[in-house]
């Protein structure tokens with residue numbers, strides 16, 4: 001019997017020729033990541049366990065990004081502990097505030113995990129790197145503590161669900177629309193304890209950054225991971241990563257076996273699909289944009305780890321160019337990483353954002369987790385390119401968020417209500 | 425701790441943002457976690473919950489973020505166990521890793537209401553609803569997880585791998 005992409009990686013990292021769904025394995029880790037919040041708790045756990053050791057300082061990534069630049073004294077204390085730990089253990093991939101960006105974007109653009117490799121992270125959206133053919137999954141701080149010590153993690157091999165997209169995406173249809181549509185069709189727990197393998201002909205029309213958005217939101221379906229096969233598009237992207245530029249190397253074209261066993265397969269036809277809007281309070285509450293009538297908004301957030309890729313910035317800027325944000329709306333643009341931010345400045349996008357009336361922020365999680373840089377007040381309504389719109393996620397528990405792609409977010413910012421760019 | 429107490433019952437898809445809102449995710453002290461636990465879902469929970477009480481919920485409990493402060497805040501409140509129809513996987517792992525007992529049983533969830541008196545007999549594999557006088561079985565844990573839970577969390581297992 002052949003293996004799915006996830007099974008292949010799990011087998012190769014547990015010293016076995018094959019693995020079966022349901023089997024518990026100890027999986028070797030190529031990278032272990034934590035942000036300041038998950039890391040801080042990890043260090044408490046290590047202290048309780050009375051042991052402080054790092055299995056390999058070159059394989060640990062520590063990125064303070066959630067409440068940074070430190071939003072208050074408590075956050076400053078947290079990042080201080082993380083910084084000191086990183087220095088004490090000579091952690092290779094520790095990135096100081098203002099020098100890297102949001103963890104998932106940084107991992108992708110630096111190529112910290114390549115196809116066929118394994119990553120766990122103390123953040124649920126660690127699954128983003130599945131877009132590059134890696135096995136990447138989110139865990140809690142105790143698992144990070146265990147992984148920092150041992151370089152491995154216990155895992156149940158998940159059954160794999162295959163989702164294939166067919167049909168040519170229309171204008172203003174992106175990875176975000178495909179994933180919101182998928183969640184609205186299949187629900188927000190269809191992949192619990194399972195691996196998602198994305199595929200199908202429609203991917204030919206999409207950029208690697210669309211795949212990153214879709215892999216990012218695999219967790220919104222409950223998935224353990226969400227992975228894509230490696231093709232020329234993936235390789236083209238990986239060849240621009242810092243890892244490849246520093247040391248060119250072979251990149252494996254990881255593919256599932258023809259006779260791999262999937263627990264379930266779904267085929268979604270996306271021809272004729274309208275841009276999608278996930279209404280409050282679930283990313284699975286997706287509707288075509290034509291259903292979003294007269295929804296007045298107070299704030300727009302464009303960017304973060306879901307849609308803060310350079311292509312997303314360009315798309316938003318193309319809609320905003322030469323126009324003014326609606327007087328009643330505030331817009332916060334947050335590039336996924338510092339490198340993307342720099343590119344926005346070099347290529348004139350920053351100017352477009354600021355000219356049209358946006359806040360152009362440094363790379364941080366900020367309002368996505370209701371932390372800072374644009375927290376919502378009571379009853380406020382937000383249109384956001386982030387990945388979650390749960391009660392209270394972006395601020396007061398009476399606020400509401402609608403999730404969309406960057407073009408819809410930009411058009412809505414101008415209109416002051418949820419709007420398709422063609423209707424501006 | 426004995427698993428016996430009053431039930432606080434909630435619905436499906438209780439996510440970690442309402443269990444422990446993002447704005448408090450930089451608090452790690454047990455008293456702080458206790459104070460904010462479930463505040464965006466049920467503002468009376470933290471004030472009313474007593475040591476031993478149980479949370480009963482529907483499908484996909486703990487979906488969303490990987491924040492371990494979510495199960496920790498529930499544990500800090502003295503909750504002795506959670507019974508749900510199903511759990512999101514990161515929450516499930518975190519609960520096992522920190523030794524917070526969690527059980528899956530469709531029948532028990534259907535037959536338990538808010539305020540019922542419930543206990544769990546781990547050895548017999550039973551959930552007992554004292555208010556209506558009925559028992560239910562729960563889905564047994566895979567062996568590896570049973571071992572971790574019986575050791576009160578993952579610590580001993582991890583430290584044994586270090587030797």
Ligand code: SF4
Nearest residue numbers: 125304305365368369
């Ligand atoms: S941007 Fe939002 S979803 Fe992404 S890592 Fe930060 S808090 Fe999590």
